[in-house]
Amino acid sequence: MERFTISLSDELATEFDLWIQARGYSNRSEAVRDLLRKEIETKRLVHDQAIYSVATISYVYNHHERNLAERLANLQHEAHDLVVTATHVHLDHDDCLETLFLKGLTQQIRRFTDMLSAETGVRHSVVNLVPVKLASVQHSHHSHAHSHFHPHS
Template sequence: MERFTISLSDELAAEFDQWIAARGYSNRSEAVRDLLRKEIETKRLKQDQAIYSIATLSYVYNHHERNLAERLTGHQHDAHDLVVSSMHVHLDHDDCLETLFLRGLTARIRAFADKLSAETGVRHASLNLVPVKMATGTHQHDHHGHSHSHIHPHS
């Protein structure tokens, strides 16, 4: 682990300590590491350097909209390699909230999210991407060698 020292004005240090306390960090180092990770991952996403991601796509829709639920389910089946899981919540008599958990190529996740979000009747769609490293390989688990992927967060 590499260590470095930074200098802050008293005012900035006090504000940073308040920010740290409000979020429940135990020390400044953890807070700085998380801020750096966030900035680096944001840059990767903006510059299309994040090849793989895990993500959540949340959206609200009116389940009375003609065939919308069926269309949304159809899109999910078409992207079964991206969709890991879904959660469905009834908000009221008309509206539902659905959150999809996704994993795969970032470009495909974005395209899938755009397709679902553009469906007539889908409102308030929000995609949260987390860039990851994806490694595929074969190794032993309980004496059974098989090929599968491992997902690792960056840094």
């Protein structure tokens, strides 16, 4: 582990300590590490350097919209290699909230979430991408090799 020192004005240090406390961090080091990770991962995503990601997309839609539920299900079936699972919640008599959990190539996830969000009747879609590394592994308790998605350190 590498250590370094930073200097902050008294005002910035106070604001940072309030920010840390509000989020439940136990120390400044963990907060700084998380801020750095977030900034680095954001850069990877912005500059298309994240090859693999895990992601969620949450969206609201009216289930009475003509054939919309069927169109959304078809999109999910077409992307069965990306879609890990789906959660469906009834908000009221008309509206539903779905959250899909995805993993795979970042560009494929982006294309899929763009298509899904563009469906007529889909509202309030939000995508959360988390860049990961892909590692092929073989465990002693498995007879086949498989892949793990690991977060970047």
